[in-house]
Amino acid sequence: MTTESRPSNVNVPNALTVLRIVMVPIFLVVLFSNPDDVGWRIGATAVFVVAILTDLADGHIARKYNLVTDFGKLWDPVADKALTGAAFIALGILDELSWIIIAVILLREWGITWLRAAIAKHGIMAANKGGKLKTVTQSVALGLYLLGRQNLPEWLSVVALVIMLAALALTVVTGITYIFSALKIRREAIASGTRRH
Numbered sequence: 001m002t003t004e005s006r007p008s009n010v011n012v013p014n015a016l017t018v019l020r021i022v023m024v025p026i027f028l029v030v031l032f033s034n035p036d037d038v039g040w041r042i043g044a045t046a047v048f049v050v051a052i053l054t055d056l057a058d059g060h061i062a063r064k065y066n067l068v069t070d071f072g073k074l075w076d077p078v079a080d081k082a083l084t085g086a087a088f089i090a091l092g093i094l095d096e097l098s099w100i101i102i103a104v105i106l107l108r109e110w111g112i113t114w115l116r117a118a119i120a121k122h123g124i125m126a127a128n129k130g131g132k133l134k135t136v137t138q139s140v141a142l143g144l145y146l147l148g149r150q151n152l153p154e155w156l157s158v159v160a161l162v163i164m165l166a167a168l169a170l171t172v173v174t175g176i177t178y179i180f181s182a183l184k185i186r187r188e189a190i191a192s193g194t195r196r197h
Contacts, residue, residue, distance in 0.1 A: 090141070149161075
């Protein structure tokens with residue numbers, strides 16, 4: 001009887017995850033170089049979109065070629081939070097998004113990231129479909145806001161606001177579901193007497 005070996009952590013999906021983290025400071029430099037210039041805003045948005053696309057790519061490649069690793073499960077969400085967190089805070093600094101919305105979203109995002117790390121000894125809590133939908137909604141909203149709502153047609157500016165509010169709602173709801181998921185993982189691990197090392 002043979003056991004299937006685990007994929008190496010050194011693979012393309014994990015490299016894309018690391019690349020996404022590296023792109024965060026690049027994105028911020030471009031955004032703050034001249035935030036009132038439409039060209040610079042488009043450039044910053046382009047960097048953000050490319051970084052977000054690496055998230056879609058790494059997940060697809062990992063699943064298709066059986067390259068899912070614990071490193072990816074843990075660090076892929078961290079990379080997402082670093083990128084979107086930087087974008088939310090940047091929009092707050094530029095006074096283009098309410099700090100209340102930013103605070104609620106970031107408290108949930110960083111809180112769940114901390115929760116994942118805290119229960120890692122019991123099991124890895126991977127992203128679920130609701131969490132993925134939340135990430136997509138946040139990404140679309142951030143992309144529109146990064147262009148500068150003042151630079152958008154009025155109708156698209158309204159669409160951007162609606163999508164941002166939808167992202168806020170999804171962020172809160174999925175945060176609650178992750179808390180229940182973490183409690184379930186911990187409860188089942190304790191019941192079975194298992195613990196990850």
